[in-house]
Amino acid sequence: MLRDDSPPDMERVRQILETHERDPGELLQILIQVQHAYHFIPAEAAELVADHVRVTRAHVRGLVGFYSFLSDTYLGEYVVYVSDNITDRMQGSEGLATYLCNRLGAKLGVTRADGLASVHFTSCTGMCDQGPAALVNGLPLTRLTRLRMDDVAKLIQARTPVAEWPAEFFRVEDNFRRSDVMFRRPTEPGAALRAAMRRGGDETLKEIQYEEAVDPSSGHAWRRGADETLKELYRSDLRGRGGAGFKAAIKWETCRDISAPERYVVCNADEGEPGTFKDRVLLRSYTDMVFEGMTLCGYVVGAARGILYIRQEYWYLKAHLEQVLARRRDDGLLGRNVLGTGFAFDIDIHWGAGAYICGMESALIESIEGRRGKPRKRWPLPVVAGLNRRPTVVNNVETFAAASMIALKGGAWFAGHGTTHSAGTKLFCVSGDCERPGIYEYPFGVSVREVLRDCGGLNAQAVQISGPSGVTISQLEFDRNLAFEDLSTVGTFMVFGPTRDMFDVVRNFTHFFRHESCGLCTPCRVGTSLLANLVDKVAAGKGSPMDVEEVRKISQLLKTTAHCGLGQTAPNHLIDSLLKFRGDWDKRMMVTDFAPAFDLDAALQEARQLTDRDDAAAHL
Amino acid sequence: MSPDTRRTFLLDGREIPFREGQTVFDAAMAAGVYIPHLCHNPDFEPHSSCRLCTVIVNGRPFASCTQPAVAGQDVKSDTAELNEMRRSLTQMLLVEGNHYCPSCEKSGGCRLQATAYALGLQDNHFPQFFPLRDVDASHPDIILDRDRCILCGLCVRISRTVDRKNVFAMTGRGIDTTIVVDSPTGLLADSRVSREDEAVQHCPVGALMMKGEAFTVPIGERPYDRAPINEDSVAQFQAREARLHG
Numbered sequence: 001m002l003r004d005d006s007p008p009d010m011e012r013v014r015q016i017l018e019t020h021e022r023d024p025g026e027l028l029q030i031l032i033q034v035q036h037a038y039h040f041i042p043a044e045a046a047e048l049v050a051d052h053v054r055v056t057r058a059h060v061r062g063l064v065g066f067y068s069f070l071s072d073t074y075l076g077e078y079v080v081y082v083s084d085n086i087t088d089r090m091q092g093s094e095g096l097a098t099y100l101c102n103r104l105g106a107k108l109g110v111t112r113a114d115g116l117a118s119v120h121f122t123s124c125t126g127m128c129d130q131g132p133a134a135l136v137n138g139l140p141l142t143r144l145t146r147l148r149m150d151d152v153a154k155l156i157q158a159r160t161p162v163a164e165w166p167a168e169f170f171r172v173e174d175n176f177r178r179s180d181v182m183f184r185r186p187t188e189p190g191a192a193l194r195a196a197m198r199r200g201g202d203e204t205l206k207e208i209q210y211e212e213a214v215d216p217s218s219g220h221a222w223r224r225g226a227d228e229t230l231k232e233l234y235r236s237d238l239r240g241r242g243g244a245g246f247k248a249a250i251k252w253e254t255c256r257d258i259s260a261p262e263r264y265v266v267c268n269a270d271e272g273e274p275g276t277f278k279d280r281v282l283l284r285s286y287t288d289m290v291f292e293g294m295t296l297c298g299y300v301v302g303a304a305r306g307i308l309y310i311r312q313e314y315w316y317l318k319a320h321l322e323q324v325l326a327r328r329r330d331d332g333l334l335g336r337n338v339l340g341t342g343f344a345f346d347i348d349i350h351w352g353a354g355a356y357i358c359g360m361e362s363a364l365i366e367s368i369e370g371r372r373g374k375p376r377k378r379w380p381l382p383v384v385a386g387l388n389r390r391p392t393v394v395n396n397v398e399t400f401a402a403a404s405m406i407a408l409k410g411g412a413w414f415a416g417h418g419t420t421h422s423a424g425t426k427l428f429c430v431s432g433d434c435e436r437p438g439i440y441e442y443p444f445g446v447s448v449r450e451v452l453r454d455c456g457g458l459n460a461q462a463v464q465i466s467g468p469s470g471v472t473i474s475q476l477e478f479d480r481n482l483a484f485e486d487l488s489t490v491g492t493f494m495v496f497g498p499t500r501d502m503f504d505v506v507r508n509f510t511h512f513f514r515h516e517s518c519g520l521c522t523p524c525r526v527g528t529s530l531l532a533n534l535v536d537k538v539a540a541g542k543g544s545p546m547d548v549e550e551v552r553k554i555s556q557l558l559k560t561t562a563h564c565g566l567g568q569t570a571p572n573h574l575i576d577s578l579l580k581f582r583g584d585w586d587k588r589m590m591v592t593d594f595a596p597a598f599d600l601d602a603a604l605q606e607a608r609q610l611t612d613r614d615d616a617a618a619h620l
Numbered sequence: 621m622s623p624d625t626r627r628t629f630l631l632d633g634r635e636i637p638f639r640e641g642q643t644v645f646d647a648a649m650a651a652g653v654y655i656p657h658l659c660h661n662p663d664f665e666p667h668s669s670c671r672l673c674t675v676i677v678n679g680r681p682f683a684s685c686t687q688p689a690v691a692g693q694d695v696k697s698d699t700a701e702l703n704e705m706r707r708s709l710t711q712m713l714l715v716e717g718n719h720y721c722p723s724c725e726k727s728g729g730c731r732l733q734a735t736a737y738a739l740g741l742q743d744n745h746f747p748q749f750f751p752l753r754d755v756d757a758s759h760p761d762i763i764l765d766r767d768r769c770i771l772c773g774l775c776v777r778i779s780r781t782v783d784r785k786n787v788f789a790m791t792g793r794g795i796d797t798t799i800v801v802d803s804p805t806g807l808l809a810d811s812r813v814s815r816e817d818e819a820v821q822h823c824p825v826g827a828l829m830m831k832g833e834a835f836t837v838p839i840g841e842r843p844y845d846r847a848p849i850n851e852d853s854v855a856q857f858q859a860r861e862a863r864l865h866g
Binding site: 055056057058059061062064065066355372377378379514515516517518519520521522523525526527528529530533553554557560561562563597598 | 666667668669670671672674681682683686687688705708709712713715716746747749770771786787788789790791792793794795796797800801802803804806
């Protein structure tokens with residue numbers, strides 16, 4: 001779309017609005033469509049949208065200012081977001097972004113004057129095993145090189161629609177390198193659901209009177225099936241795969257047992273932790289297992305609606321996900337009458353818009369409800385009062401996939417794998433300095449060394465476990481185990497080779513948290529900025545021992561006082577780095593105890609300009 | 621009131637009685653124990669964003685303004701470590717905005733300034749951010765000086781839940797979070813705000829002020845000139861308790 005000074009045509013906005021209910025919960029989904037259509041949110045559009053869903057203009061502005069993939073200024077016909085994870089950086093993303101900017105004659109982050117294109121950095125796009133990566137008009141470009149960037153620049157200059165670009169540019173591999181008992185092959189759609197219902201007896205699958213069957217006191221076979229399935233989940237000892245490791249059965253049972261007119265099942269596919277990409281693979285190649293796990297959860301807790309909340313970086317999966325949902329409806333695995341039992345359950349998709357915080361369950365729910373993704377007060381928990389203040393189960397993609405396998409094979413089977421406190425297997429997302437990056441499935445308890453051996457990364461000096469919010473481990477710790485009782489993890493496993501400067505890693509992570517802090521609470525909002533500034537000061541060669549003390553003090557403050565997990569874990573990597581990779585800090589340090597952050601000579605610049613002087617006497 | 625053993629908790633070793641549904645903060649203040657706070661006003665729903673009221677409950681940190689009181693729990697609040705953290709949080713708020721107490725009309729009535737004094741702050745410690753923020757003086761009665769905003773969200777919450785006007789909202793993210801006004805121009809003058817709105821009465825700092833009233837109470841006779849905020853807050857809270865539950 002070319003832009004001139006005339007106000008943009010609002011016809012597309014009106015068409016978009018026609019497809020959405022006048023419900024504030026639709027707001028973010030509408031804005032995403034407007035952004036895709038216009039490559040920004042025109043003020044006129046914001047007003048129409050606000051009126052449609054009956055919220056204020058300021059509320060709409062609040063969302064546009066919050067989500068990274070919404071913009072109130074025009075981003076150009078071609079919008080390129082280069083992934084800024086440390087693994088992309090190690091593969092040369094920074095240079096490639098500059099290179100593309102030069103080829104396009106654009107300044108980073110600024111739309112070219114003729115409105116052709118803009119190039120930006122964005123947080124990890126989840127293609128760490130095939131980076132450096134970027135998004136162009138929402139679609140992932142993988143394995144970027146200078147040669148590829150030449151082609152990209154040419155296609156943009158020629159205004160070739162992205163749909164006509166070579167498919168090879170957008171090829172996303174699963175890179176599933178090792179499977180264990182859970183993900184040998186996708187299960188038969190519907191098999192887990194049938195197995196679960198049959199646990200109540202064969203009559204379960206005959207048509208039932210839903211109202212009667214869901215009454216716990218009815219003793220109905222259908223209800224029995226749900227209760228038996230919950231027992232299997234207890235037997236399995238399945239713990240949440242999103243990182244926190246809360247027992248799934250307790251969450252499901254709590255949700256079921258709270259008296260409420262309705263309940264919800266939410267699948268967390270926000271996968272924003274840099275270096276994580278397992279959900280991308282599960283949603284592409286084990287899609288039915290995920291949706292089936294959600295449906296099972298609906299069956300067990302008595303919910304009729306499920307929502308897949310998925311990050312917009314995975315927009316390229318949209319058609320596939322919608323097609324699988326449609327097929328499952330056709331096959332009677334979703335809809336008003338699941339498997340002919342009268343059980344009603346359906347799933348719809350809600351897209352994120354670029355906000356790491358939305359991986360946090362209460363922020364995710366706020367986002368589904370069409371608000372800024374701001375974490376809620378600590379109590380009540382979402383399982384008690386979540387979406388629309390109703391009991392809501394929020395589980396990770398991998399947790400739902402595991403639940404469907406447990407329904408099929410039983411809890412004891414599942415508990416027979418892994419360790420005492422970490423039953424089952426886990427997917428690990430291996431990236432960075434290794435020969436074979438990709439997805440590896442292991443029983444819980446596998447050692448870091450074994451993963452390194454299998455992926456070809458044994459000469460590593462460090463591994464970042466569970467992403468920037470996780471743990472940095474050094475060679476001395478490679479015999480530690482990946483399990484809740486030792487190294488608890490969402491699955492992220494970033495490998496750093498012997499020549500990497502670990503301070504660069506710290507700097508990338510620190511900037512990531514500053515960018516992603518939601519701004520709600522004081523310690524995270526201000527603290528992540530102070531930390532990034534201190535790290536930048538050290539990077540500029542102006543660091544002193546006092547700055548290190550300051551980093552420690554602010555880190556402790558965040559851990560103790562931040563409102564949610566984002567702020568509480570944001571300094572983990574700094575604390576680890578100072579403990580284990582102090583050498584990479586020290587080589588940059590000034591030797592004095594203290595150096596001011598304030599640059600007196602730079603501060604005189606404005607005075608020099610005003611007085612039109614640049615002689616030696618005007619400098620320090 | 622005789623403390624019932626089942627309905628009390630320990631706060632810094634002292635037994636504090638509480639009613640069902642009360643938060644740790646409410647129970648402490650009712651018992652005369654000040655817990656520093658800025659984003660919370662007991663007349664409105666707590667928000668737990670400033671984090672000054674963080675206490676340690678059975679070994680774990682929680683914001684006391686949203687933490688339910690539970691019988692027998694062990695709460696630590698007035699400790700050297702927590703007070704040092706409260707000083708740091710207050711310093712963070714001071715460097716994040718542009719606060720010039722000596723020339724500010726709110727001086728003496730500002731909860732940020734008074735809390736800084738109560739915590740014994742000597743300086744801002746952290747480097748100033750010196751952000752460029754808009755001042756909105758368009759309205760005949762009300763001024764919005766974003767330089768002084770500490771993002772407590774009280775105006776947003778009160779305008780939504782009490783005035784039912786939704787005049788204020790937040791935009792931006794992280795350190796770039798700012799208050800925005802709902803109006804076609806984004807200016808207060810074109811919004812539905814009015815001087816009677818509750819939302820403009822409770823700003824803890826000088827971000828939202830009435831025009832023409834800045835010096836009706838002379839400096840030296842303002843609330844926190846007369847009594848430090850720790851005493852004033854507790855007295856106000858207890859008066860409120862007596863009024864509502866007496």
